[in-house]
Amino acid sequence: ETGVTQSPTHLIKTRGQQVTLRCSSQSGHNTVSWYQQALGQGPQFIFQYYREEENGRGNFPPRFSGLQFPNYSSELNVNALELDDSALYLCASSELQGATEAFFGQGTRLTVV
């Protein structure tokens, strides 16, 4: 086990709704990245948070937003859900300055109907 936990594990939402996903980092890690993994695809980088500030963003619209808290846990928020948002959402924590490996959580499976 990596020490990175995500909640909830599964979620079903209706198109147009909003959703919040949560990630608890591994102890000592100050950086969290979020990824979207569509079925049968590799994970795609959404954004990264380092010490509570956004530190880079992938090709995702502004309705994908995030937060990082002083304890380095993180949230991913998605507004105005679309059917194509159905995917496995992964977070990964790491120690940015230490250039160490990133550890992934088990993911949250989001289904939009």
Place this chain on the structure above:
Amino acid sequence: GENVEQHPSTLSVQEGDSAVIKCTYSDSASNYFPWYKQELGKGPQLIIDIRSNVGEKKDQRIAVTLNKTAKHFSLHITETQPEDSAVYFCAASKGNNFNKFYFGSGTKLNVKP
């Protein structure tokens, strides 16, 4: 941006045989190349990584080779076992940020007993 391509998409081998998965990348500034194993219902788990100042790295039955000139890297698994069956992803990142990855599309490895 970076583009990582991975082949083959599926690979079936007999137990004890070797398996090779290949990836190419487009951004010559990429300098860190991890390989992740993802089992059903779990998040990706790092199995081996290589940095651009090294041409080859080995860890027991697993090895990775990197050709910076050709911009490709490969995963080699020897003496495959049924528990090696999973989806394998290659990824690339640059700078010292080892948590902002561009992933390949994945290879589903099936090891037949």
